Amino acid sequence: MNLAWALEWRMAAIKNGIKGALAYRGEFLVGLIGSAIVPVGIQLMLWYAIFQSGNTTHFAGMDYPELLAYTWTSLLFSQIRGGDYDFELIEQIRTGTLSNFLLRPVGVVEFVFFQGFGEKLYTALVCLFFGLIATIFTKLTVIHLLMGLFLAILGNIIAYLLGASLAAAAFYWENAFAVLMVKNMVVSLLCGEVLPLSIVPEKYSFIWKSTPFYLFVYGPTQIALGKWDTHQFYAEVGFALLWILGFWAALKILWTYSINRYQGIGG
Amino acid sequence: MSIYWDVFKTSLKNNFVREFIYRSNTIALTIADMIWVVVEYAFFEVIYSNTMVINGWSKDQVFFFLGLFISSDSLFTTFFQRSFWTFPYMINQGDLDILLTKPVSPVFLATFRDINFTQIVNLFLGLYIIHHYGASAGFAGGIAWIGVAFWVLIGLLTQYLVRFFFVIWVFWIERGITVSRLYYQFYALANKPSGLYPKSVRYLIKTALPFAFMGSVPAEVLTGRGSSWNHLLVFGVLSAYALVVMQLWKRGLRRYQSASS
Numbered sequence: 001m002n003l004a005w006a007l008e009w010r011m012a013a014i015k016n017g018i019k020g021a022l023a024y025r026g027e028f029l030v031g032l033i034g035s036a037i038v039p040v041g042i043q044l045m046l047w048y049a050i051f052q053s054g055n056t057t058h059f060a061g062m063d064y065p066e067l068l069a070y071t072w073t074s075l076l077f078s079q080i081r082g083g084d085y086d087f088e089l090i091e092q093i094r095t096g097t098l099s100n101f102l103l104r105p106v107g108v109v110e111f112v113f114f115q116g117f118g119e120k121l122y123t124a125l126v127c128l129f130f131g132l133i134a135t136i137f138t139k140l141t142v143i144h145l146l147m148g149l150f151l152a153i154l155g156n157i158i159a160y161l162l163g164a165s166l167a168a169a170a171f172y173w174e175n176a177f178a179v180l181m182v183k184n185m186v187v188s189l190l191c192g193e194v195l196p197l198s199i200v201p202e203k204y205s206f207i208w209k210s211t212p213f214y215l216f217v218y219g220p221t222q223i224a225l226g227k228w229d230t231h232q233f234y235a236e237v238g239f240a241l242l243w244i245l246g247f248w249a250a251l252k253i254l255w256t257y258s259i260n261r262y263q264g265i266g267g
Numbered sequence: 268m269s270i271y272w273d274v275f276k277t278s279l280k281n282n283f284v285r286e287f288i289y290r291s292n293t294i295a296l297t298i299a300d301m302i303w304v305v306v307e308y309a310f311f312e313v314i315y316s317n318t319m320v321i322n323g324w325s326k327d328q329v330f331f332f333l334g335l336f337i338s339s340d341s342l343f344t345t346f347f348q349r350s351f352w353t354f355p356y357m358i359n360q361g362d363l364d365i366l367l368t369k370p371v372s373p374v375f376l377a378t379f380r381d382i383n384f385t386q387i388v389n390l391f392l393g394l395y396i397i398h399h400y401g402a403s404a405g406f407a408g409g410i411a412w413i414g415v416a417f418w419v420l421i422g423l424l425t426q427y428l429v430r431f432f433f434v435i436w437v438f439w440i441e442r443g444i445t446v447s448r449l450y451y452q453f454y455a456l457a458n459k460p461s462g463l464y465p466k467s468v469r470y471l472i473k474t475a476l477p478f479a480f481m482g483s484v485p486a487e488v489l490t491g492r493g494s495s496w497n498h499l500l501v502f503g504v505l506s507a508y509a510l511v512v513m514q515l516w517k518r519g520l521r522r523y524q525s526a527s528s
Contacts, residue, residue: 027445034452042455046314046321049463053322060317178295178385182302189306201316 009106010114017118032123036075039193043071060199070196073140074221076127077152078193081216082159085116086167087180093170099264109164109255120156124149131224140224147233148224154240155216159187161247162212164255171258186211192218212243274371275379282382296385300344304337304392307458322462328490330396331404332460335415335489336482338393339422340457341386343430349381351430355437355444361525374516378431405490418485421501425480428508435512438519457481477504 021028047067050059057063062070089112092098101108131145166183170176188194190213197208197218208214219236222228228236286293311333315326324332354377357363366373397415401408433450440446457478461469472479480501487493 030445030449034449038452038455042459045464045468046459048465049322050314050318053320054318056318173289173291173295175289175292176295178292178297178299181299182295185299185302185306189309194310195313199317200313 010110013111013114014118014121017115017120018122020115021119021122032079032126036079039078040071040075043194044068047071062196062199067196069138069225070221072134073148073224074193074196074217076131076224077148077217077220078191079127080120080124080149080152081155081191081193082163082187083116083120083156084184085112086160086163087177088112088116089164089167090170090176090180093167093262094175096264098262102264109251113160113164116160117156120153124153139226141226144224144226148220151215151223151233151236151240152217152220154237154244155191155212155220158212158240158243158247159216161244161251165247165251168254168258171261187213187216190214191216192221196221212240215240215243270371271375274376278379278382283384286384293385296383297388300341300386300389301392304389307333307337324460324462325404327400327403328405328486329460330400331406331490332482332486333458334393334396334400335418335422335485336393336458337396338390338415339419339426339481341389341393342419342423343426344386345383345390347378347427347430348386349383350378351434351447353381354378354434355447358437358523363523364525378427404486405492407491411489414489415485418489421505422481422485424505425477428505428512429476429478431512432508432515435515435519438522454478460486473500474504477501477508480505
C-alpha cells in the first residue's frame with residue numbers, strides 16, 4: 001500500500017463526513033444549536049441564580065464575569081469533543097455489516113474515525129467562525145483560540161480511540177451499547193462541559209486530573225481564556241499525545257485479539 | 268380491558284427474554300443508568316459544596332427534588348423511552364401498518380412495545396434519595412408517601428405527553444427524527460429545580476413545556492411550599508396537552524401513507 005493511496009482514502013472518508021453533514025444542513029444546524037444553546041442557557045441561569053440569591057461576589061474562587069466567560073468559551077469546544085461515531089463500530093459488529101469492511105483494503109476503525117472526523121472538522125470550522133467573531137468583542141485572542149481548537153481536536157482523537165477500544169467488547173457481548181454509554185456519561189461530567197472543573201473541591205480533583213477527559217473541553221477553554229500559559233499548553237499537548245499513543249496501542253491489541261471471535265453470519 | 272392486560276403481559280415476557288439474550292449488555296446498561304444518577308448527584312454536590320442556598324432551595328430540598336425527578340424519569344424510561352425513540356422510524360418505514368390492523372389501540376401498541384428493565388433500579392435509587400433527604404427537606408413522610416406515588420405518576424404522564432408531542436410531527440416532516448431529538452435538549456430543563464430559573468423560564472416549564480411537573484412542583488407541594496393552585500395548573504396543562512396530542516395523532520393517521528409516508 002503506497003502513501004498516495006493511504007492518503008487518498010483517508011481524505012475521501014473525511015470528505016464523505018463533511019458531505020454527510022452538509023447534506024442535511026437543517027438537521028445539522030438544529031442539532032448543533034440544540035446541543036449548544038440549551039445547556040449553555042441553563043448554565044448561565046444557574047450562575048445568575050447563585051450570584052443573585054447568594055448576594056456574593058465570588059463562587060468557588062471565580063467571579064460572575066469569569067464564570068460567564070468560561071461558559072461561553074467552553075461552548076466552542078464542547079461541540080468538537082468526541083462524537084458518537086464509536087457507536088457505529090458496535091452496531092457493525094452486532095449486525096454483521098463489519099464483514100463488508102473486512103474485504104476492503106481499508107481499516108474499519110480508521111474509516112469510521114475519518115468519516116466522523118470530517119463532520120467534526122466542519123463543526124470546528126463553524127466554532128472557529130463564531131470564535132473569531134468573539135475575538136472582536138472579548139479578550140479572546142486568535143492565537144489562544146487556535147491553540148484551544150488544536151487541543152480540542154486532539155481531545156476528539158483521544159475520545160474516539162477510547163471509544164473504539166471499548167467497542168471491542170461487542171465481539172464478546174454482541175451488544176456493547178451500554179459500555180459506550182457509561183463512557184459518555186463519565187466524560188460528560190469530567191470534561192468540563194457541565195461545570196468548570198476548577199470548582200470541584202480539592203479533595204476530589206484527583207478524579208478529573210487522572211483522566212484525559214479534561215483535555216476535551218476544560219483544557220482548551222483554559223487555554224483560550226489565557227488561564228494557562230504557552231508552557232502549560234505544550235505540556236498538555238504532550239500529555240494528549242501520550243494518551244493518544246496509549247489508547248492507540250490498547251486499540252490495536254484489543255481489536256487484534258477480539259476480532260478472532262467475529263462471526264459474520266449472513267452479514 | 269383484559270386484552271390490554273394480555274398484551275402487557277406478552278410485552279413484558281418478550282422484553283424480558285430480549286434482555287436476557289444480551290445479559291452482559293443489560294448488566295452494563297444497569298450500571299450506566301446508575302452512573303447517570305451519580306452524575307446528577309455529583310453535579311449538585313459540587314454546586315452546594317460552594318454555596319448553602321440557591322433562590323430558596325437548600326441542598327436537602329434539591330436532593331429531595333432530584334429523588335422525585337429520578338423516580339418518575341425511571342418509570343418513563345422503563346416503559347416508554349425505547350418505543351418513542353423508534354417511533355419516527357416506524358412511521359417513515361411504514362411499520363405502523365401492522366399495528367393499525369390489530370384489535371387494540373395503535374397508540375398503546377406504538378408507545379408500549381419496548382420495555383427497558385435496566386432503568387427500574389433507578390426507581391429504587393430515587394425513592395431512597397427521597398427517603399434520605401425527605402425529613403430535612405420538610406417532607407412529612409408517613410401517609411404523605413401516597414403523595415409521592417401520585418406525583419411520580421404525574422411526572423410519568425407529563426413526560427409521556429410532552430415526548431409524544433415532540434415525536435408526532437414525523438407524520439408531516441420527512442426528517443422528523445430531528446424534532447424528536449430536540450426533545451432531549453429541552454429535557455435538560457427538567458433536571459434542575461425551577462427556583463434556579465428566571466421567572467419567564469419558570470412560567471415556561473409550568474405551561475408550554477411542563478417539565479416542572481416532574482420534580483419541581485411535586486417537591487414544592489410535598490414540602491409544603493407549593494401554591495394551592497398547583498393541582499389545578501397541572502390538571503389544566505396536562506388536559507390541554509392530551510387533547511392536542513390526540514388531535515395531532517388523528518390528523519397524522521389521516522396523512523399517513525404507509526411505507527411511502
